[in-house]
Amino acid sequence: MFRNKKRQQQASKNKDPKTIGDVLDHLGKSRDFVHFQHGNTHFSCWISYFRTLIDIDYVHRDVFPFLYSDSIRNMADIKDQLPLEKLIQTKDIHEIQSKLLEGYIIIQKDERSPECLIVPSVKIQGRQIEKSEVETSIIGPKETFVESIDTNINLIRKRIPVPQLTLKEIRVGKLSRTQVGIIYIDGIASEENVNTVLQRIQSLEVASLIDATMLALMITDNNWTIFPQFTDTERPDRVSGAVYEGKIAVLVDGSPNALILPSTIVEFFAAFDDYFLPWNISSAYRLLRLFAVALSALSSSLYVALLTYHYQLLPKDLLGSLISSRSSVPFDPVMEVLILEVMIELLREAGARLPTKVGQTIGIVGGIVIGTATVQAGLSSNILLIIIAMSALAAFITPNYRMATTIRFIRFPFIISAQMFGLLGIGMCFTYFVTHLIRLTSLGRPYIEPIFPFRASDLKDAFIRLPFQLQNSRPMFLRPGDPARMNTTRTSQEKGKKSPDIDE
Amino acid sequence: MRIKILLLCLFLLLLTGCLPSNIIDDILMVEAEGYDYLGKGQIMGTATMPNYVESGNPGSQGAGLPSTAAMMRYISGVTYDGKSLVDKFQPEGQRQLKIGKIRVMLFDDKLARHGLSKQLDFRNRDPDTPRDLTLAVVEGSTREMLTAADYQTQIPVSRYIQDLIQQNSQQNYPDSDLAQILYSYYGEYMDAFMPIIQKQGDHLALVGVAAFKKDKYVMKIDGDDVFVFKMLFQPFDQGVYDYEFARGKHIALRNVHTSASFKVRNGNSSSPDIYARVKISAQVRQAFPGSISKKNADHITKLLNRHLEWEARQLVHRFQTYRVDPLGLGNTVRSFTYRFDGHSWPDRYPHARFHCRVNVNIVQTGISQ
Incomplete structure (x- = not known):
């Protein structure tokens, strides 16, 4: 001391x-x-x-x-x-x-x-604007941010050619004096939100600031949570969409990511591709993602709970294959699950750290060799291997990487509580996470907003995405300065008199 | 505060081993129980449980038996009537015996006639009893049925019996799941019934429905009358009724929908009038050549109506003579009668007048030319 x-x-x-x-x-x-x-x-x-x-x-x-x-x-x-x-x-x-x-x-x-x-006479040396690699999209813009803040601002500004687009600049870091840009549309973004962001960034006491995600962790509302509270993205189109909505974007010099503040939890499960597909199809995909998250978080713990305590709940036609595939496994279900889960995490971590060229071999080694070998060696059952692989796959469906890591991590408390109390334990763990989420805020705004507090108007772009002509107001969550996106009377006006195609 | 929560979590983690668990490959799941009455309050109990095949190399499937094939294992023993078989046989099991996945409980007809009150009470009391448990009366020995190895199918006998009963409950046989049986057993002014199965050589067959008076099996409804019984008991479809309208000439109908509605008059009198009105929509499945076409459908329908009415009256009449009420007619009368006199109902039931009107509507006769 x-x-x-x-x-x-x-x-x-x-x-x-x-x-x-x-x-x-x-x-x-x-x-x-x-x-x-x-x-x-x-x-x-x-x-x-x-x-x-x-x-x-x-x-x-x-x-x-x-x-x-x-x-x-x-x-x-x-x-x-x-x-x-x-x-x-x-x-x-x-x-x-x-x-x-x-x-x-x-x-x-x-x-x-x-x-x-x-x-x-500053020399700007950096890479060219490249195609998106983290948040890939099939259709739609492919540009991504680079490490130079001026280029990044250019990418946003050319999408928002309005004089109200405001850029505030703050230097962060006692030693690094890193340039941080705060971008919003004056008049649409809530003044309160802007002031909160400015105040939080200005009052930072740090020596250096390397990346935008670091900044996100520094200005977060709750330091203990595992849920990311601000969206980070490498796509300028996503940032400009958010800025048009009334959100605030924060850019950091030297970081190819932008932060979008504030965010609700549903935004982490929305890919920007959703806006390029018909509303009904993209709604179906959003629901699929929601299902995938539930599957990923709960499937392995349900396996533990059912096989350890609640044999009554297993479908009778599944009993035979479950028991015979488990009969040569020497571990309890929970150990079996933990071994496979840790193995998948090892594979993922190895795949992320290895150079790209070696990374491909890891996929083959991990997926095929280790997977089948574990089963053949009798270390885990066939069915569990399928469940774990499915839940790993489902975790990667989450479009945001930071949220995907959270979803992958969240299953471990579930598995342990399932081992402790069975289905009751899963229920308790679920309750804990729900209460935690209810208490979370993002920039002082409720984190799970369209659900709690319930805002029916914000559900239009949450789990399902309604057509654009119905999205005529900005999210209430943001308390925007100008709530109306467009003139609602004109959007609902009749286009013209209908004339019959065929004269009778 | 934080330290307290941490300590709590630590204790929970350390104490998890103390909770009893039922890991599925470490328990023996009883799948069928059979009770044979030996007389003087003694029964011969039989329990079967599958031993799932342990394939030598679980990675290479394909060789050997399919994973659903199971070696059945059975235990039999004599004990007193009303004893839990699981507790009785636990000393013979190398793992914990568990009742939670039991599929069928079989009683031989002697025990059924002796009374099932102890078994039903025990099942009703046990929280481990599964929802889809099938109860049945066996003509012959349940032990023989459960332990025979000469069936034509490889699937475990418990699944064989349950599938047999559940499949037929979708067609001619009335629903007789555990909930239905316990409801009518404990309910007032109604009686329980169970399907009767019989081992016929190397296969099993449903041969009728056993009507109970309280907990005792007193009357058998034959397989041919089951359609009429179900028609009065519950709305259903997919049943088949075979009608012999002249000697050697049959017509078989598959009902698309059947519904019965009741009306009661003079519910508190000594002989209440019960009016049943049954509507049947049916299609012709098979017919004697030239017997039915669009023109003479009316004629056949009239015959059929009268025949079914007669059958229904006969059936109810038999119920009345045996004083059993599996149709729950007493309950129907109660629901139609203001200030129903339930006390005297058992005496008045045999004198109730049952009127039945059946209306068959043939929706399709098939191609006949």
């Missing part, structure tokens, strides 16, 4: 740079820091930059020629003649330091003069 205090005191003793000389001396220790004097007959100045951060081509082509030209006589001339829109002249040491570290060029009259001119 005391040691920790001492360590924290030491950390705060780090000396701040007092003068520009301190800054330059300190940065000069890095090998990629360039600091040199430029001089010709009329004018001389000191130029410093990090050569790994600036766009060298750009500097040589567009900045230095002007500096070396004869018409430059003093610092003011530079400011006038450089054809750049954003030159800053400042004495603020902190700004100078941070700009240097972001890839700007500093120009000084003398080596130690506090007056600096900051020239933007």
